[in-house]
Amino acid sequence: MSKTYSGIALLLSLLSSSAAFAQYATDALRYSEINQTGSARFQGLGGNHAAIGGDASSIYGNPAGLGFYTRSEVTLSSDLRIAGTTADYLGNSNKYAGSGKTKFNPIQGASVVFASQPGFQRKWKRSSFGVSFSRQQSFQNGYRYGGRNSNSAYLDNVVEGVNDAKTSVSDLEKKFNSQAQGGPTAYSLPAAYYQMYLINPTTAAGPPYRALDGNSVVDQTGDFTSKGSTSQWTFAYAGNLNDKFYLGGNVGFSRLRYEYSSRFSDDYVDSPELAYIDQFEDFVVKGTGVNLSLGAIYKFNPMFQIGGTIISPTFSAIKETFSQSVAAGYVDGKVTGPDGNLITPPYTSLPVAPNDFEYSLTGPIRGNLGGTVFFQNKGFLTATVEYVGYGGMRARTSFWDSAGNRDFKNETNAEVKDTFRNTVNFRLGGEVRANIFRARLGGAYISDPYLDRTDGIDRSKILASAGVGVRTDRFFIDLTGTFTTYKSAYTPYYLNNPNDYASVEITNRPVNVMVTGGVFF
Numbered sequence: 001m002s003k004t005y006s007g008i009a010l011l012l013s014l015l016s017s018s019a020a021f022a023q024y025a026t027d028a029l030r031y032s033e034i035n036q037t038g039s040a041r042f043q044g045l046g047g048n049h050a051a052i053g054g055d056a057s058s059i060y061g062n063p064a065g066l067g068f069y070t071r072s073e074v075t076l077s078s079d080l081r082i083a084g085t086t087a088d089y090l091g092n093s094n095k096y097a098g099s100g101k102t103k104f105n106p107i108q109g110a111s112v113v114f115a116s117q118p119g120f121q122r123k124w125k126r127s128s129f130g131v132s133f134s135r136q137q138s139f140q141n142g143y144r145y146g147g148r149n150s151n152s153a154y155l156d157n158v159v160e161g162v163n164d165a166k167t168s169v170s171d172l173e174k175k176f177n178s179q180a181q182g183g184p185t186a187y188s189l190p191a192a193y194y195q196m197y198l199i200n201p202t203t204a205a206g207p208p209y210r211a212l213d214g215n216s217v218v219d220q221t222g223d224f225t226s227k228g229s230t231s232q233w234t235f236a237y238a239g240n241l242n243d244k245f246y247l248g249g250n251v252g253f254s255r256l257r258y259e260y261s262s263r264f265s266d267d268y269v270d271s272p273e274l275a276y277i278d279q280f281e282d283f284v285v286k287g288t289g290v291n292l293s294l295g296a297i298y299k300f301n302p303m304f305q306i307g308g309t310i311i312s313p314t315f316s317a318i319k320e321t322f323s324q325s326v327a328a329g330y331v332d333g334k335v336t337g338p339d340g341n342l343i344t345p346p347y348t349s350l351p352v353a354p355n356d357f358e359y360s361l362t363g364p365i366r367g368n369l370g371g372t373v374f375f376q377n378k379g380f381l382t383a384t385v386e387y388v389g390y391g392g393m394r395a396r397t398s399f400w401d402s403a404g405n406r407d408f409k410n411e412t413n414a415e416v417k418d419t420f421r422n423t424v425n426f427r428l429g430g431e432v433r434a435n436i437f438r439a440r441l442g443g444a445y446i447s448d449p450y451l452d453r454t455d456g457i458d459r460s461k462i463l464a465s466a467g468v469g470v471r472t473d474r475f476f477i478d479l480t481g482t483f484t485t486y487k488s489a490y491t492p493y494y495l496n497n498p499n500d501y502a503s504v505e506i507t508n509r510p511v512n513v514m515v516t517g518g519v520f521f
Helices: 003-015 018-032 040-044 063-068 154-165 169-174 189-195 402-419
Strands: 073-082 085-089 092-095 102-115 124-138 141-149 199-201 209-211 218-241 245-268 274-301 304-311 315-330 349-362 366-374 379-388 394-396 423-434 437-446 461-471 475-490 504-508 511-520
Touching (some): 018 402, 063 124, 063 218, 063 304, 154 189, 154 209, 154 245, 189 199, 189 315, 394 402
Antiparallel strands (some): 073 102, 073 511, 085 092, 102 124, 141 218, 199 209, 274 304, 304 366, 366 379, 379 423, 423 437, 461 475, 475 504
């Protein structure tokens, strides 16, 4: 499919469905959420970065924390992520146990910090420069769902779409190429359904269309698997003024990789025409971005210090490819043709040509403020309040003509404003020290960014972490486990009447285990 034709087809589909713009607003949130970052030490503290220094996580957290370094170090982090997911659909609960449930990342993060020699005769006592690679978020997830639906099937969604758009038969015929390289190919999902006799016209022009079977009960099942991550290379520099005021900045270069595969099946019960219809989707996203941070920490006395960071939006360029296909089984291998006679359908499966799309995304601006109380050499407590401006996310494209680009920008940005709100998150953590040994506890509350909760789902997240560590004059090693719990939702298809379709309510309880080791030099 050519870029121009692909863009026109996607634009037409966007304009014919308000839910499509919501997809890009939801994508903006997915690529912008950051729940917890840092070394095993900082994750054990609940992901606190604002008012703590002397850790490689300061490179991409609060860069002012690099000003606490008195010697150079190199660190490496690895983690193991276990996706714990349960999906409820139409009164049935399914626990995910797929092959992608557990993921080991041998290099979750790596960094090096170069600390300068102290300048005793200067107000700026010392400075440090750090470079790090880190995974900022993971997209690993999966779930399965299923239940009996007596109100609708995916086929009804396709029928409503072509009827609402008043799509003609000639339009559907134009979006199909039986001689395409690689085999017969449809250039829209309705065109594939039309060629497979799953939707049929009732007039010479076409609309209104009717479903091959719009009455039978269906057993619906589906599965969803995603993978990928957002990673970042960060370069940071910080200075120390009189061992009281620490100031630092960084620049981060991010890389986005996200993929999902999904299947949705309608198994027809006692249908005179259909045995099943299977719908498949594959989505691949790649992107690059850049952001800047400025941080400061002020030490009032040896027992108390405060700190804060301002993080610019991440400005990203994103490329995506969306692929679909459909397969169907017919009772006795036959289907009722336009003249009412049984015929052998020409196709039992068809691919839809992939849609490629490119756009730019401006993520939310972020800020945090925190404080730390030290109990001499016995440990400390630290807390952080974070602000995330999700309502300010923006998207634009130059993929289409000027009118299409303008419509995408205006509609997507309006959808962001109508869907998301700015949030405030809270983090709390503490560390107890006994000679070379460390023990840590932490927690975080990540607020629900959605404005509307008409589906009754609170999408706020709770994180709880615990860790231990050993620190000597030559090296350190830390181990932390983090448990997260939150809910989300997925809707396989939409209909004009909300009472006729259902959403999957997903309970997510992933566990992340991280180990970080470092050597001083």
